[in-house]
Amino acid sequence: MSKSGLECLFNPSSVAVIGASPKKGKIGHDVLFNLKEYGFKGKIYPINPKDAEVMGEKCYPSVLDVKEDIDLAVFAIPAAAVIEVMKECGKKGIGSAIVITAGFKETGPEGKKLELELAAVAKEHNIRVLGPNCLGFISSTAHLNASFAAISPLPGDIAFFSQSGALCTAILDWAVKEKIGFSKFVSIGNKADISETDLLKSLGDDPDTKVILGYIEDVKDGKEFMRVAREVTAKKPVIICKAGGSKAGAKAASSHTGSLAGSDAAFDAAFAQTGIIRAETIEDLFDYAVAFSYQKLPQGPNLAIITNAGGPGIIAVDAVERSKYAKVASLSKETVDYLRGALPKTAALNNPVDVIGDADDQRYKIAVGSLLKDPGVDGLIVILTPQSSSKIKETADVLVSHRDGKPIFASFIGGKLVDKGVSILQDNKIPNYRFPERAISSFDIMVKHKNMTDLPKEAVKSFPADKARVKKIIDEAIKAGQKEIPEYTARDIIESYGFRIPKSTLAKDAAEAVAAASKTGYPVVMKIASPDILHKSDVGGVKVGLKDASQVEAAFNEMVKKAKAAVPNANILGVLIQEMAVGGKEVILGMTKDPQFGPMLMFGLGGIYVEVLKDVSFRIAPITPREAGEMIDSIKSVALLKGARGEKPADIDSIKEGLLRLSQMVTDFPMIKELDINPLKVFSAGDKGGSIAIDARISLDLEKK
Ligand code: ADP
Ligand code: MG
Secondary structure, three states, X not given: OOOOHHHHHHOOOEEEEEOOOOOOOOHHHHHHHHHHHOOOOOEEEEEOOOOOEEOOEEOEOOHHHOOOOOOEEEEXXXXXXXXXXXXHHHHHOOXXXXXXXXXXXXXXXXXXXXXXXXXXXXXHOOOEEEOOOOOEEEEOOOOEEEXXXXXXXXXXXXXXXXOOHHHHHHHHHHHHHHOOEEEEEEEOOOOOOOOHHHHHHHHHHOOOOOEEEEEEOOOOOHHHHHHHHHHHHOOOOEEEEEOOOOHHHHOOOOOHHHHHOOOOHHHHHHHHHHOOEEOOOHHHHHHHHHHHHHOOOOOOOEEEEEEOOHHHXXXXXXXXXXXXXXXXXXXXXXXXXXXXXXXXXOOEOOOOEEOOOOOOHXXXXXXXXXXXXXXXXXXXXXEXXXXXXXXXXXXXXXXXXXXXXXXXXXXXXXXXXXXHHHHHHHHOOOOEOOOHHHHXXXXXXXXXXXXXXXXXXXXXXXXXXXXXXXXXXXXXXXXXXXXXXXXXXXXHHHHHOOOOOOOEEEEOOHHHHHHHHHHHOOOEEEEEEOOOOOOOHHHOOEEEEEOOHHHHHHHHHHHHHHHHHHOOOOOOOEEEEEEOOXXXXXXXXXXXEEOOOEEEEEEEEOOXXXXXXXXXXXXXXXXXXXXXXXXXXXXXXXHHHOOOOOOOOEOHHHHHHHHHHHHHHHHHOOOEEEEEEEEEEEOEOOXXXXXXXXXXXXXXXXXXX
């Protein structure tokens, strides 16, 4: 059976270097050099019409002149020639190509056209293409260095893919110094064909890869990316550094939710929902990478700390306490009793265990051995500051002799003196961190990952809904070219999906208003009803707590007058007379569309919490019940809902259900572009509970069916 396109890239039997050159410094030279130097075992075919031989290999004018099969073609020729040669590769039946050549999308509209053509030609000929505009591809397992990198990676079990080629070269150089090895190293360039999602999938299936790292600036297809990421993170950790905000987030949004969704909110949500670990910096990326690569996962959150200095021990404890998932382990009585007998009197025996400044390697050995045995300890951080009696190399050896069990993190703090110990740790794959805080955040991330993989899979829940009624309302709005659906219609839509809404009547004049109010029962709320007024309070269009007919009559006239003054051409349909909901807490539920991930839900507390503090959370729809719970739990002000200062807790389940119903609705109706339910009033769980949607507005995308 012939290999698939991606297999041809990952594990080729033969490689052609198109534009192979005998001239040092040319990319076509460096690629061929790297291929030979890194020990590729398959056949190598230099291709260029000018030379008979390059670097001792027979050179061919074209791939069509090679008799044997070729799996992979590496392009190091000018952009203008790429399309023609790609067609030849197609004729030759080559399965994959790496287009190192720049001069495509990154240069402007002309380049973009060329890139689309390249993608089309590759597709027509069934060739999977990496790039263009990339550094190339390296597989340490296949001894394949198909790149023009100046230095080759050490072997290892970390796979790295990057949308920035320059970052690739910097990381390669740095990683060699840190003795960090890679299974696969991929520069993805402009992603004309092979995307981050393709790589994620392949690397997820790659038995030589234990941890997947990525640097990305965008994703090609958000939904597919999430689907694949969910599968892969269940198998191995995926850590991604995402840079660069998409401009779409900055576009003028008419809804609250739209304006609060920064360009990064969708990525944060997608990563959280799929179990991708987000690294804020490149430094974090590799801090976490070595932790996962070198160690087993901790089985619990409890971290023990050994130190030979007070200050760094306290810093470490503080960092654990600040962390989200890690806990300071409490040591068993047996451990403490044993340490009391084995360590000097001045030693501190409770976590952190201070073996005192004059500790040699033997003292560390006693502490490390006994703490790792303690069933209450899930991981260990060993801090060493260089003192006159420190045995730095020997202490490193102690840690090495204890590896392969519970995870151990070293933090040998210093420079010149500790380097000889650090070198032993690097050689033996004990992660060492310059400062304890970084070790602790790496442990914390491992615990988070472990917790995530332990969670059972959960399906999206669906509720009975009157879809036909919503369809009818939306169809009518679209037919009328009405982009904005204000409260008096939006309430019908959300009611069809099970939201409770206050009783309302539209009154066209003051007399109707008074009649409606007495039918509704005092006190009532009055709201201006106009398709041209979306933020009613802004134009004096909301009055609450009206107690009698005279108040209602006066309010009607005043409200219509004010609205006309504020929006002179507004089509005013009248005033809604609404049942007043008393008590409860105001929260906001919303949705906005992300260009890469689609409908994204928002949750926050109403009032200043959303307006001033922007304390909101996002998830990509559709969401599961657990994700709805996470949305609520991840806002900072959640304590106010759970009943702070003796208040009764709000009915959180009702909010959760609201989020799930909303998720279902926006998934059913892709033409809904933005939506705010602001506020949803939530009552306390102790009383009758439940919630009521006091206000809603919806924007439609008229183009979408
Ligand atoms: P808008 O957001 O367009 O200004 P709302 O309908 O949200 O108008 O009303 C503004 C505020 O008035 C709400 O946030 C809520 O505090 C209060 N309010 C509105 N309607 C009611 C109601 N039926 N019961 C209780 N309070 C209400
Ligand atoms: Mg409102």
